[in-house]
Structure formats: C-alpha cells, structure tokens
Amino acid sequence: MANSKYEYVREFEENPTLLPNTFIVVRVDGRGFHKFANKHGFQKPNDRRALDLMNAAAEATMREISDISIAYGVSDEYSFVFDRATSLFDRRTSKILTTVVSTFTSYYVYHWPTFFSGEDQGLSPPLPSFDGRVVLYPSTKNIRDYLSWRQVDCHINNLYNTTFWTLVERGKLSNREAEERLKGTVSADKNEILFSQFGINYNNEPELFKKGSVLYRVVSESFPIHLIQRPDTISKTQAEKQRKLRQKATIQKEHVDIIQDAFWEANPYLLL
Ligand code: ATP
Ligand code: ATP
Ligand code: MG
Ligand code: MG
Ligand code: MG
Ligand code: MG
Ligand code: MG
Numbered sequence: 001m002a003n004s005k006y007e008y009v010r011e012f013e014e015n016p017t018l019l020p021n022t023f024i025v026v027r028v029d030g031r032g033f034h035k036f037a038n039k040h041g042f043q044k045p046n047d048r049r050a051l052d053l054m055n056a057a058a059e060a061t062m063r064e065i066s067d068i069s070i071a072y073g074v075s076d077e078y079s080f081v082f083d084r085a086t087s088l089f090d091r092r093t094s095k096i097l098t099t100v101v102s103t104f105t106s107y108y109v110y111h112w113p114t115f116f117s118g119e120d121q122g123l124s125p126p127l128p129s130f131d132g133r134v135v136l137y138p139s140t141k142n143i144r145d146y147l148s149w150r151q152v153d154c155h156i157n158n159l160y161n162t163t164f165w166t167l168v169e170r171g172k173l174s175n176r177e178a179e180e181r182l183k184g185t186v187s188a189d190k191n192e193i194l195f196s197q198f199g200i201n202y203n204n205e206p207e208l209f210k211k212g213s214v215l216y217r218v219v220s221e222s223f224p225i226h227l228i229q230r231p232d233t234i235s236k237t238q239a240e241k242q243r244k245l246r247q248k249a250t251i252q253k254e255h256v257d258i259i260q261d262a263f264w265e266a267n268p269y270l271l272l
Contacts, residue, residue: 017091018091018092018136019091019136019138023271024096024134025080026100027135028078028080028100029076030128031129031131036128037050044161045158045164046158046209049116053112054108054213055253056111057108057111058080058213058215060103060107060110065088067088068100069217070215070271072215073212077150079147084271085272086231087231097132101131105130108130143271151259154210154212163182163193171197207256214253214255214256215253216252216270217249217250218250219269220249228269229272
C-alpha cells in the first residue's frame with residue numbers, strides 16, 4: 001500500500017504477544033446469560049438444547065481454528081486450549097482472542113435455529129454475545145489443573161442446582177426456602193436430600209450435566225498418532241502436513257472425567 005503522511009499513526013498500535021512455549025487458553029462466557037436463559041425459556045437447571053448449541057458452536061470453532069487441540073465446555077462457557085507451540089497470528093494476543101470469540105459467537109447465532117426451532121424462539125435483540133479472556137499456562141500440570149478446576153466447578157454447580165430446583169419444583173419450596181435449606185450443606189448432604197426425599201440417585205443424572213463436554217481430535221487412519229508431534233520439533237513441511245491432517249480429523253465429543261489420569265493416558269498427544 002502507498003505511503004501517506006498519515007501512515008505514522010500505525011506506530012501507535014500495540015501488538016502484545018503471548019509467551020512462546022506455553023499453553024494458551026481462551027475462555028468465552030455468555031454475557032448476561034442468566035437473563036438470556038429466562039428470555040428463551042431454558043429449562044432449569046440444565047437446558048439440553050442450550051448445551052448442544054454451545055457444543056455445536058465450539059466444534060465449529062475448533063474446526064476453523066485447527067491450532068486448538070482440546071476444548072471444555074459447561075453452562076454458558078467454553079475453554080479452548082491451543083497447541084503449546086502454536087504460531088497462529090504470531091501469537092498476537094488480540095488476534096487470537098478476538099478471532100475465537102467472534103467465530104464462536106457467529107456459530108452460536110448460526111446454529112441457533114437448529115436447536116431452538118419453536119415458533120416464538122427466534123432471536124431478537126438483545127442478541128447473544130460472549131466475553132473472552134486469554135490465560136497462559138506454562139506446564140502440563142498447570143493446564144490439567146486448569147481443566148480440572150473448570151470440571152470441578154461444573155460438578156459443584158450442577159449438584160447444587162439440581163438439588164435446588166428439585167426442592168423448588170418437586171418439593172414445592174420457594175426459591176428462598178430452597179436456598180435456606182441448602183445453606184451450609186456439603187455434597188453428601190445434597191446427595192442425601194435428593195435420594196431420601198425424592199428418590200433421585202445423583203449418579204444417574206446425565207453425564208452431560210455432571211461432567212460437561214470435552215472436544216478433541218481423535219487419532220485415526222487419517223490422523224495417525226506417529227505424525228502428531230510438536231510443530232516446533234519438526235520441519236516446516238512436516239508441520240504443514242500435520243496442520244492439514246488436523247483440519248480433516250474427526251472431532252470427538254465426550255462427557256467424561258478429565259481430572260483423573262485415564263483420559264490423558266488414553267490421549268497423550270493432546271498436551272504435547
Ligand atoms: P455474566 O455476563 O457475568 O457471565 P451471566 O448471567 O451469564 O453473567 P454466569 O455466571 O455466566 O452469569 O451464569 C450463566 C447462567 O446462564 C447460569 O447461571 C444459568 O442461569 C444460565 N444458563 C447457561 N446455560 C444454561 C443451560 N444450558 N440451561 C439452563 N440455564 C443455563
Ligand atoms: P486478514 O485475515 O489478514 O484480515 P483479509 O483477506 O481479510 O485478511 P484485509 O487486508 O483485511 O485482508 O482485506 C480485506 C479484503 O476483503 C479486501 O482486500 C477485499 O478483497 C475484501 N473486501 C472487504 N470488503 C469488501 C467490499 N466491501 N467489497 C469488495 N471486497 C471487499
Ligand atoms: Mg481489513
Ligand atoms: Mg462472565
Ligand atoms: Mg455468563
Ligand atoms: Mg458462565
Ligand atoms: Mg481482514
């Protein structure tokens with residue numbers, strides 16, 4: 001582009017980059033989704049359509065941004081973990097953050113009618129929007145602890161919400177009374193309330209609700225494990241080949257424990 005006397009304003013731009021060789025997490029979270037959920041009649045405490053929609057938007061995001069290696073979602077939030085060695089946008093913070101948030105938001109709106117097809121369920125302003133943040137984790141332990149933190153949060157909230165709404169809807173307590181009843185209770189107490197008062201075994205609740213959702217590329221003939229290596233340890237040509245394979249790989253969705261070692265031992269290539 002031709003130079004102009006205005007060109008100097010570019011010097012004002014700041015381009016902070018993310019520390020090399022660290023796991024980048026972008027977490028998006030629905031803005032004001034408590035209200036948004038009421039507006040669209042989300043079922044309490046878990047609306048399956050809303051969770052399916054979050055998963056569809058996340059999968060599409062992962063498909064478009066192949067440097068994302070794993071993603072974890074619960075409620076109105078999704079965490080996207082990038083390859084430790086990614087060089088996407090030269091690791092420029094704002095490029096990475098804004099691209100994830102806008103891609104996710106676009107697909108959330110795009111897929112809305114697939115999951116909310118009722119007559120009065122069309123979107124109208126205020127439209128769904130998401131905030132986002134970037135966090136860096138330097139070690140495998142740190143990134144695993146991060147994901148564990150989100151999954152524990154899912155568990156704690158879901159047990160609370162399940163008990164709360166059971167007390168309200170089946171126990172005929174007011175919201176305030178249910179809150180009072182649960183004040184100071186630990187997990188065992190909530191399990192006990194569900195079981196003895198309502199015959200609900202919390203263990204039998206859907207895994208989607210209890211564990212959240214994890215998305216990752218599965219190893220297959222077209223995505224063979226021996227080709228999955230840290231991009232900074234292989235040649236540019238090999239790295240490019242690997243990138244193409246990632247783009248075509250199947251993205252698997254599971255509702256499993258990601259706190260214990262089993263999941264990571266079965267998929268050791270996810271956090272290289
Ligand atoms: P903020 O803008 O600060 O994030 P928020 O209202 O979105 O505010 P969150 O802490 O993110 O607050 O909580 C999201 C809320 O959205 C939940 O508390 C719940 O009310 C609602 N929600 C999100 N997903 C679902 C779902 N699948 N089923 C039912 N309710 C949901
Ligand atoms: P990047 O992802 O790096 O931004 P880009 O392809 O979007 O890559 P830009 O420098 O942002 O590159 O340029 C945007 C391009 O989009 C223009 O060069 C032009 O080809 C196309 N474009 C954008 N708006 C219009 C428009 N209104 N009419 C025709 N073409 C357009
Ligand atoms: Mg442009
Ligand atoms: Mg928030
Ligand atoms: Mg929110
Ligand atoms: Mg939230
Ligand atoms: Mg552009």
